[in-house]
Amino acid sequence: MITETERLILRPFTQADVPALFMMNSIKEMLTYIPMEPLTEESQATELFNNVILTDYAKYGFGRWAVQHKQDNKVIGFCGPKFLPEFNKVELGYRYFPEYWRQGIGFEAAQATVNTFKTQFNIDLFIALILHGNVASEGVAKKLNMSIVEQSDYMGHKVHVYQRTL
Template sequence: MITETDRLILRPFTAADIQALFLMNSIPEMLKYIIPSTPLTDLSQAADIYHNVIKADYTKHGFGRWAVHHKADNKVIGFCGPKFLPEYNKVELGYRYFPQYWGKGIGYEAAQAAVDTFDQFNIELFIALIIDGNLGSEKVAKKVGMTLFDQDEYQGHKVHVYQRIL
């Protein structure tokens, strides 16, 4: 476990979470503001993300996206956590949740819990790349103390770059 709140546990992903990773990356509604936004079509693609992206980040950087486990529902409902972006040479705070958990304060709760652990990982500055129009993600970024730093293009999409220095 990385950290927990009253409702959530943030922890490293495990192989047991591959099905949840598949769902997070195959539901079109969840991918509207995600880069890349092409839905996965096979469980093996989620296994590849787990082994070659998530676990690789844990090994290389000591951190990566973390599973957000909802205590009451006893299941992974999304992810939240840091990821090093070589294109920016900075750490990004990213988050994504299943639609049935939107509008319940989960995004802020998990993001604040993640930010509260960043000193353990020597993260002193972090960003959030938010596709233009993703008002929910912008609201979460602002609530955890991030401010609009720049507007940029990332992989062909206009993004708002939020930043916070700890």
């Protein structure tokens, strides 16, 4: 476990989480503001787990973490840091299943994650890349005291770049 809140456990993804990874990367509603095509086969989620998530854990000591809901013991999304070479900075990213939206979970997990940055991972500056129109994610960034520093392009899409120094 990386950290926890009253309702959530944030922990590294495991092989057992591949079905949840598949779902969070295949539900079109969850990908509205994500610059990627939906996954169509669970084997793609296995590749994502092996070639991206585990690689980040090994290379940087951190990466996207599973967010497990204590009440129902389900993985309900992810939250965590990811180093983005394109920006030479660590990005805070988060995504949740729609049935958990508008419950404050996004901010709760993000704040718990940020609280680990400096002490556990020596991260003192981080960004959030938010596609134009993603009001909910911008709300989380603002509640985390992040400020918009620029507009940029990422993976062919216009994004607002939010940033915060700890």
